[in-house]
Amino acid sequence: QLNLIMTKARNVEEILAVQNELGRVREEIERLTGRLQYLQRRTDFSDIYFAVVAPGNEQDDAAPSPFIEALRRLGRQLWDSVAGLLAFIVTVTPWIAFAVLIFLVGRSWWRK
Numbered sequence: 001q002l003n004l005i006m007t008k009a010r011n012v013e014e015i016l017a018v019q020n021e022l023g024r025v026r027e028e029i030e031r032l033t034g035r036l037q038y039l040q041r042r043t044d045f046s047d048i049y050f051a052v053v054a055p056g057n058e059q060d061d062a063a064p065s066p067f068i069e070a071l072r073r074l075g076r077q078l079w080d081s082v083a084g085l086l087a088f089i090v091t092v093t094p095w096i097a098f099a100v101l102i103f104l105v106g107r108s109w110w111r112k
């Protein structure tokens with residue numbers, strides 16, 4: 001449309017005004033084209049993550065009773081105690097075996 005107006009312009013002022021407007025429109029088109037290319041490059045390498053969660057009833061979201069929570073803590077403490085005892089046994093057993101070996105060698109040497 002601006003080119004059509006340019007052909008109908010009668011004086012230099014009208015021609016300059018139309019050319020200025022044409023330059024502004026071209027600049028705007030180039031700016032928007034650059035922005036579009038930038039956004040296309042960004043979305044080409046984008047990842048979309050989503051999680052699907054089944055709807056649950058409202059009771060599932062409720063906090064457990066204090067009694068249930070106390071039982072859970074008791075179970076965790078019991079498990080931690082068993083794990084600690086097992087770790088102690090595994091750590092001490094080689095030392096006990098070594099001490100028994102030294103005792104037996106020392107006793108046989110002492111008897112001679």
